[in-house]
Amino acid sequence: xxxxxxxxxxxxxxxxxxxxxxxxxxxxxxxxxxxxxxxxxxxxxxxxxxxxxxxxxxxxxxxxxxxxxxxxxxxxxxxxxxxxxxxxxxxxxxxxxxxxxxxxxxxxxxxxxxxxxxxxxxxxxxxxxxxxxxxxxxxxxxxxxxxxxxxxxxxxxxxxxxxxxxxxxxxxxxxxxxxxxxxxxxxxxxxxxxxxxxxxxxxxxxxxxxxxxxxxxxxxxxxxxxxxxxxxxxxxxxxxxxxxxxxxxxxxxxxxxxxxxxxxxxxxxxxxxxxxxxxxxxxxxxxxxxxxxxxxxxxxxxxxxxxxxxxxxxxxxxxxxxxxx
Ligand code: UDP
Ligand code: MG
Numbered sequence: 045x046x047x048x049x050x051x052x053x054x055x056x057x058x059x060x061x062x063x064x065x066x067x068x069x070x071x072x073x074x075x076x077x078x079x080x081x082x083x084x085x086x087x088x089x090x091x092x093x094x095x096x097x098x099x100x101x102x103x104x105x106x107x108x109x110x111x112x113x114x115x116x117x118x119x120x121x122x123x124x125x126x127x128x129x130x131x132x133x134x135x136x137x138x139x140x141x142x143x144x145x146x147x148x149x150x151x152x153x154x155x156x157x158x159x160x161x162x163x164x165x166x167x168x169x170x171x172x173x174x175x176x177x178x179x180x181x182x183x184x185x186x187x188x189x190x191x192x193x194x195x196x197x198x199x200x201x202x203x204x205x206x207x208x209x210x211x212x213x214x215x216x217x218x219x220x221x222x223x224x225x226x227x228x229x230x231x232x233x234x235x236x237x238x239x240x241x242x243x244x245x246x247x248x249x250x251x252x253x254x255x256x257x258x259x260x261x262x263x264x265x266x267x268x269x270x271x272x273x274x275x276x277x278x279x280x281x282x283x284x285x286x287x288x289x290x291x292x293x294x295x296x297x298x299x300x301x302x303x304x305x306x307x308x309x310x311x312x313x314x315x316x317x318x319x320x321x322x323x324x325x326x327x328x329x330x331x332x333x334x335x336x337x338x339x340x341x342x343x344x345x346x347x348x349x350x351x352x353x354x355x356x357x358x359x360x361x362x363x364x365x366x367x368x369x
Pocket of ligand 1: 057122257
């Protein structure tokens with residue numbers, strides 16, 4: 045087998061505090077892999093600046109001038125982690141044989157990148173990095189994440205347990221991924237659908253090297269909700285079920301009320317009336333809201349808007365130059 049061109053894609057949003065350290069550690073990893081003849085010399089680290097408001101992009105540009113491994117892609121604004129990652133993958137796949145995605149904050153163990161590459165040599169198209177433990181995450185993050193996986197599984201969406209977006213994908217897996225053109229990308233849900241030979245590599249997840257999480261609770265909830273409604277119609281079915289149940293219960297209550305009235309013991313009836321109005325009202329609102337959520341998704345999908353916009357692309361320029369030599 046020919047030595048593969050590897051590109052490591054790193055989405056960055058306001059990561060000036062960690063950028064230099066991340067670049068340093070990933071460069072060391074690539075150098076070792078080169079020494080071992082596991083990757084081709086054109087291998088790169090592609091930093092995707094997701095519309096950072098700090099100095100991240102200028103740091104990437106500066107580093108790329110001196111470090112031949114480092115290159116960058118600048119999005120025109122903040123598109124969010126998933127889309128930044130997608131922009132990186134789509135750009136990298138044109139020039140690479142395999143691509144590894146990793147977060148900028150060094151929470152994922154860079155030393156397992158070597159294992160990913162070894163698995164690629166063994167013929168795997170997708171290698172998932174799976175966290176062995178989450179001791180460094182807060183109890184809250186751990187509990188919500190755990191609940192999320194369980195809930196998704198219940199709804200028939202199979203995610204790789206304890207896997208974030210730290211993975212290797214081969215060129216053909218990436219090409220297949222490109223055909224999933226949905227606007228709401230939830231990579232963790234899509235990648236397992238691609239098929240191909242895949243495997244997992246265990247690692248320990250660390251705390252953030254510096255800076256703070258760009259995933260506050262609000263974004264985390266939005267992410268979970270997106271993942272759920274993009275992949276499953278189970279919530280709609282659940283609502284239908286609840287509606288049916290409440291219909292049965294209300295009918296029984298209605299028959300009971302009728303019997304009481306016929307027997308002549310009728311109360312003023314205010315309490316039961318109020319309760320049922322509120323109950324049905326709540327149920328209807330909930331259902332409409334949920335259905336609206338799906339309609340919103342359809343609306344977004346049919347617009348076929350671009351998922352990201354690239355403002356500057358140091359990478360393609362550089363690769364075209366290198367590959368033409
Ligand atoms: N990120 C991004 N765009 C965003 C938010 C985050 O590109 O709008 C990047 C961020 O720079 C990091 C990765 O996505 O490399 C994961 O974010 P973070 O570490 O803040 O999330 P957490 O690990 O806390 O879930
Ligand atoms: Mg992180």
